[in-house]
Amino acid sequence: MSEDILRGREIIIEYFTVGQFVKVSAMDTKTLTEVTISGPVSAGEEMLRRNALKRLEYVLKKKGLISTGA
Numbered sequence: 001m002s003e004d005i006l007r008g009r010e011i012i013i014e015y016f017t018v019g020q021f022v023k024v025s026a027m028d029t030k031t032l033t034e035v036t037i038s039g040p041v042s043a044g045e046e047m048l049r050r051n052a053l054k055r056l057e058y059v060l061k062k063k064g065l066i067s068t069g070a
Contacts, residue, residue: 026052031065
């Protein structure tokens with residue numbers, strides 16, 4: 001899971017509500033890699049946070065900045 005692989009890293013998460021949608025940005029401070037997702041307000045903060053972390057994990061793996069953990 002994303003939180004296990006990203007454990008120990010400083011991640012900044014920012015929420016910005018625009019009407020019925022929330023824009024969520026997650027940035028890894030070590031690599032300065034930032035991703036952004038958006039979703040409905042009704043999805044809830046925890047689900048949006050998890051999705052942003054999953055996307056950040058994917059991008060960091062794709063760039064070769066973190067290992068797969070396996």
